Amino acid sequence: MEDGALSKPAAVLACAAMASFYVGILYAPTLILRLPPPSSHTNFLIRRFICAGVSSLVSVVVSAILLPIKSGEASQLIGVYGIRIDHIWQAVVFPLALTALMYAGSLTFMSLLLIHSLREDVNCRGGLIKSISVEAVASLRSIASSVMHWRNYVVAPVTEELVFRACMIPLLLCAGFQKNTVIFVCPIFFSLAHLNHLMDVYNKQQNNWTRACMIIGLQLGYTVVFGSYASFLFIRTGHFLAPVVAHMFCNIMGLPLLVSPGKGIVSLAFLAGLLGFLWLLFPITNSGLYNDRTDTCRCWQGYCSGN
Incomplete structure (x- = not known):
């Protein structure tokens, strides 16, 4: 790639446009195309799935046009987006384990509830293995049959990470932004894209702007923190x-549980997980675990631009 071929203002403007388009297209069917309202909540979500897919595709095309890629390097574009088939198990297991450490308190609390539930089931039905099997099958069926679960656990994580990480980060790095700057700047676009929930929260809070703004403020703060981690x-x-x-796991778990009344072990688990997370954060994300080209390219992702 050619250094300096993309200016910083152009990269920032492109990222802002992608974020705006990702949100704006969700309202295009009714406001622009004048389509009738969906007949059900399921159809409403499916329509939004299509909009998110279109937005992701447009962002990929726009970033591909803006990235300073020579004609002979076009085959590396997919790699620039981080879409690779090598080191897949490392890319899944290590970040998932690292993220799970932040939820040590939540996982401990869930385990205690599960043990209590299983004990009751065993007393009622008999058989621990049978009880676990019934619980697992019921949970899987619930997830697989719920369109909302598909939205929260599949569509949103994949499309958001494609737009706000895979497309935006290479643009910002190619424009000359330092990696540490990108880690904290890119999530701003990610958090602002969630402002579209303000009116929904406002209506749910019975038209109370103070409560709505407090809830949205908390959500934006969380998205900034998570966005920095994902970047x-x-x-x-x-x-x-x-x-x-990591995005899928966080959506499944929600906010980490810090304390639980009457269960000090939950707080201890959270503290231990937090310390483990901080200790392993850099070693477990070392580039050598995910790539074989670290000795041949300073920024082995493929967009060398002096960073």
Whole structure:
């Protein structure tokens, strides 16, 4: 790639446009295309799936046009987006394990609830293995049959990471932004893209702007923190799957549980997980675990631009 071929203002403007388009297209069917309202919530979500897919495709095309890629390097474009088939298990297992450490308190609390539930089932039905099997099958069926679960656990993580990480980060790095800057700047676009929930929250809070703004403020703060972490994973690993699996896991778990009344073990588990997370953050995201070309390219993702 050619250094300096993309200016910083152009990269920032492109990222802002991608974020705006990702949100704006969700309202295009009714406001622009004048389509009738969906007949059900399921159809409403499916329509949004299509919009998110179109937005992701447009972002990929736009970033491909803007990236300073020579004609002979066009085959490396997919690699620039972090879409690779090598080191897949590392890109899935290591970031997932690292992210799970932040949820040590939540996982401990869920385990205690599961043990209590299984004990009751065993007393009622008999057989621990049978009880676990019934619980697992019921959970899988619930997830697979729910369109909302597909939205939260598949469509949103994949499309958001494609647009806000895979497309935006190479643009910002090629424009000359330092990696540390990108890790904290890129999530701003990610958080602003969630402002479209403001009116929904406002209506749910019975038209109370103070409560709505407090809730949205908390959500934006969380998205900035997670966005920084996801950007960190993408830049460090160079693998698209790394932030995707972390995103899916966080959507499933929600906010980490810090304390639980009457269960001090939950707080201890959270503290231990936090310390483990900080200790392993850099070693477990070392580029050598996810790539074999670290000795041949300073920024082995493929977009060398002096960073």
